[in-house]
Amino acid sequence: MSVSEKRLWAAWSRFLTGLVGAILIGFLVPILVVVAVSFQSKSYLSFPPNDFSLRWYQQFIGNDDYRSAILNSMMIGASAAALATVAGISTALAVVRAGAPGSAIVSALSIAPAVLPQIVLAIGLFPISVWLGLQGTLWAVILAHAVIGLPFPFITVCGALTSYSNRIEIASMTLGANAFQTFRLITFPMIRPAVIAGFIFAFAASLDELVLALFLSSPSTRTLPLLLWEQLNFQVTPEIAAAASVILAVTSLLILAATLLPRLDKDN
Amino acid sequence: MLQMVSRSATTAESRAAGGAAVSIHNLCKRYNNFEAVVPTSVEIASGDFFAIIGPSGSGKSTLLGMIAGYIDPSAGRIVVDGRDIVPEPIYRRNIGMVFQNYALFPHLSVAQNVAYPLKIRGVAKDEIAKRVRESLAMVRLEAFASRMPSELSGGQQQRIALARASIYQPSILLMDEPLGALDKNLRDEMQEEIKRFQQELGATVIYVTHDQQEAAFLADRIAIMRDGAMTQIGSPRSLYEQPKSRFVAEFLGEASIFPIKTASARQADQTCRITLEGGTEAVIRTGEDGGPGRFACIRPERITIGPKARGLANSFTGVVRESLYTPGSIRYRVELKDAGCLLKVRALPQHNTEVFETGSSVDIGWSVDDMTILAE
Amino acid sequence: MKQRSFLLYLPVALLLTPFFLAPMAVIGTESFSGQHGIGAEYVKVVTDQGIRTVLYNTFYVAAMVTILSLLIGYPIAYVLARLRGRWATIGIFLIFLPFWASTVIRSFAWMILLGRKGPVNSILLGIGLIEDPIRFIDNGLGLMIAMTYIMVPFIVVPILNGLRAIDPNLPRAAAVLGANPWRQFLAVTLPLSMPNVAVGCTIVFVTSLGFFVTPSLLGGDLTVVSMLISEQANRLLDWPLASALAIIVLLLTIVIFALLRLSQLASRRRGKARSGVFA
Structure with missing residues (x-):
């Protein structure tokens, strides 16, 4: 390869890297646009915004619908993620460690909710929710979201368990610890990052989910995405942009905390 | 040193000190149609250093797993000091085990690793601290108490694994290729260490390896396994000088x-x-x-x-x-x-x-x- | 120990039996319980011109989104795979940042961007590329753009994993044998990453088939199957038809993943084993 040819390939490589960098930064544009339009004063969306006001934020703060929807989403998300994480850990232990029979089928079923269109689950779950008397309660959405959250902790914990040999646990047992002590003192501390990641993913899945909430909630258990969706279908105002910006800010902080916390933990 | 250690052993565990006699009766393991270990009987005297050698797949690790308790035997008994331990779960057997890749707990410090069996047994905190110090002194790693296992060399990790497996004075110490992951020079050094350690501890040791020289150096008696059976058992000298089969003669040294x-x-x-x-x-x-x-x-x-x-x-x-x-x-x-x-x-x-x-x-x-x- | 391992299945059984398996059974029976006789709903799905159009639209959008995601996602994964250390972390962080914003918010963002008077039209008009604003929302173009935006991270991750698993000595070997970087890519990197491309495309395609939020907001007159199911169930209260449609979507999903699994098994048998996501 001649020198100029070499230089040509290097230039092409730099061009490709630059292009991808531009695409990745471009990915942030839609998010930034939402934030930008939230600070305008007009009651219709215009871009670029030509004035600055916190009017829509004031309206957002004073809006009880948002307050209760955020509260509902947090409660549903936390409860659903907790249920999904418990089920995910225990299933992963059964499949990876205990060599329980039927592990292939159980694994497939535990991953299935991640790929199954939510509308399919929603119309099947609706009659059951009615029949069990859960319809319109928080529990209906919590349990549905626990199902769609399950794949995340299941996959992350399976990954963590396969990343080290079960010798560690056998060693613990030869040293006198029973199965429960071994889980508490050895297995759990070792899979903890995966458990936290799985919980966060399940929580995020619940926070993002609309279709199941649409079918299973009542006005009093309305979730945040559902409220946003209803507002978008009703009338598009910058208040939605303000709400979305606040949500974005809070989620970003949560993600930042989730990525930074394990590092602080390690330093101590 | 030995005196110090045995004095600190509390009554609950002192019965274990000194090493137990192990007798294995018709112990076997079948997987579907494959016999990993054919019915095997062997007597191991109290305080004996008993090595099991053989090529990979000969059933030696399966045999060790059955004694430790993480592999369920298909039939047979393992009698330790007159008591059949087969029905007992791993964690009640009071057996110490050193694994090939040490199996140190990566999230616990060296001291916490060594303290683990005592903590499980509910030993008082200051007693734990004292015995961990003594145990680390015995493997000459007192200075490393607060390090994490990943910060230690292979040989040091091996010594921590030894300390952890012996701090509760188990009557039997099982070792599964404990030096397999070390390079040659370190292996020779660790052999000396293990020999000294066993003599101080007085435990019965069952030692699995594929390295015949290591077995000959360490063991009082060696069993040679082939296809799930012990083909010959004897002292290193008798096995070398009076092999009964081509397999034994060729496995142990040149001929x-x-x-x-x-x-x-x-x-x-x-x-x-x-x-x-x-x-x-x-x-x-x-x-x-x-x-x-x-x-x-x-x-x-x-x-x-x-x-x-x-x-x-x-x-x-x-x-x-x-x-x-x-x-x-x-x-x-x-x-x-x-x-x-x-x-x-x-x-x-x-x-x-x-x-x-x-x-x-x-x-x-x-x-x-x-x-x-x-x-x- | 073995006997008690069943107890570990208890939580997942308590969760999935009533809230996942039972719903599937419910839509299965419901789909056959219409007034027009057993199987009538399925006949209607196949024969009704309106429903056929919806199914066609759904497939068309999903296929287009898959192709667009692959075209954008592969170069991203390729560049990220070659980055090391901090830059790789930053790249992955950037690609996942929008992922954390909810689908509703991301769809809303594209509603703003692609509106008749939105920034995209303003810019295009401003530089004189078009004379009239493009009606992104009405013709399905906006929908595909927004869905591609949402799906790209899902295709980047499996391809990135596949590219990272390739032994760096293989392209080097091709280079030693005289292949220029482009030939190295064609001969080594691309074929070895194909199994993971298949995984990524399958995930994107299946997810796109079930999309509801984005088509509802950006689809304009275009209806996809999730919207149709929701409409049949919620507004028209035709549960048997909604269930029959759901069963068809469910079966399609299963068939597509079964095909993926079969192709993985076949390529493994040919000795081209790569670590699959669903291994």
Whole structure:
């Protein structure tokens, strides 16, 4: 390869890297646009915004619908993620460690909710929710979201368990610890990052989910995405942009905390 | 040091100190149609260092797993100090185990790793601290108490694993290829360490390895496993000098082995004359009958090469086919004249030892006691 | 120990039996319980021109989104796979940042961007590329753009994993044998990453088939199957038809993943084993 040819390939490589960098930064544009339009004063969306006001934020703060929807989403998300994480850990232990029979089928079923269109689950779950008397309660959405959250902790914990040999646990047992002590003192501390990641993913899945909430909630258990969706279908105002910006800010902080916390933990 | 450790052992565990006698009765493990361990019985005396060696897949690790408790035997009993431990779960067996890759808990410090079995047993905090200090002193790693396992070298991790497996004074210490992950020099050093450690601790040790030299160095008795069965059990010396089969003779050290064609009746002085394939005749002193289907075996260092071979009971001339100087010995392959037998020979070089070149003609021979007969 | 391992299945059984398996059974029976006789709903799905159009639209959008995601996602994964250390972390962080914003918010963002008077039209008009604003929302173009935006991270991750698993000595070997970087890519990197491309495309395609939020907001007159199911169930209260449609979507999903699994098994048998996501 001649020198100029070499230089040509290097230039092409730099061009490709630059292009991808531009695409990745471009990915942030839609998010930034939402934030930008939230600070305008007009009651219709215009871009670029030509004035600055916190009017829509004031309206957002004073809006009880948002307050209760955020509260509902947090409660549903936390409860659903907790249920999904418990089920995910225990299933992963059964499949990876205990060599329980039927592990292939159980694994497939535990991953299935991640790929199954939510509308399919929603119309099947609706009659059951009615029949069990859960319809319109928080529990209906919590349990549905626990199902769609399950794949995340299941996959992350399976990954963590396969990343080290079960010798560690056998060693613990030869040293006198029973199965429960071994889980508490050895297995759990070792899979903890995966458990936290799985919980966060399940929580995020619940926070993002609309279709199941649409079918299973009542006005009093309305979730945040559902409220946003209803507002978008009703009338598009910058208040939605303000709400979305606040949500974005809070989620970003949560993600930042989730990525930074394990590092602080390690330093101590 | 030993005194200090045994004094600190509390009453609940002191019964374990000193090592237990283990007797295994018809222990076996079947997986579907595959017999990983055929029914096996063996007695291991209190305080014995018992090594199990064999090629991979011979069932030695399965056997160890059954004693430790993480593999359920298909049948049989494991009696420790008069008590069958098969029905007991792993964590009640009070057995110490050192694993091949140490299996140290990566999220716990060195001190926490060593303290773990005591913590599980509900030992008081200051007592734990004291015994962890003593135990780390015993493996000479006091200074590393607060390090994480990943910050230690392989040999240091190995010593921590030893300390952890012995701090609760288990009556039996199981070791599964504990030195397998170390390089050669460190392995030799750790062998000394393990030997000293076992002598101080007094525990019965069952030690699995595929390295015959390691087993010979450490063990009082060695069992050689093949296809799930113990083919021969004995002291390192008896296994080397009186192997019963080709497999044992070849697994443990080097040997030249020849099929026997004919054998004369045994004389009053226990000697007989055998004919090897190729027509070579030899006189050997043996307790075994020789004959077709059996083998004659001779170790390379038992063969004398050079003029001194002329006066021996079995004396031949041969041609050096291969000559190799290695540290500590000179290795030859010598072909006997008119017979075609190729013999492995090892001579110890001294300042005046003659080194024979490839192609040169040499005298070669051995006495009546140097060749043994293998039944299979 | 073995007997008690069943107990570990208890939580997942308590969760999935009533809230996942039972719903599937419910839509299965419901789909056959219409007034027009057993199987009538399925006949309607196949014969009704309106429903056929919806199914066609759904497939068309999903296929287009898959192709667009692959075209954008592969170069991203390729560049990220070659980055090391901090830059790789930053790249992955950037690609996942929008992922954390909810689908509703991301769809809303594209409603703003692609509106008749939105920034995209303003810019295009401003530089004189078009004379009239493009009606992104009405013709399905906006929907595909927004869905691609949402799906790209899902295709980047499996391809990135596949590219990272390739032994760096293989392209080097091709280079030593005289292949220029482009030939190295064609001969080594691309074929070895194909199994993971298949995984990524399958995930994107199946997810796109079930999309509801984005088509509802950006689809304009275009209806996809999730919207149709929701409409049949919620507004028209035709549960048997909604269930029959759901069963068809469910079966399609299963068939697509079964095909993926089969292709993985086949390529493994050919000795081209790569670590699959669903291994």
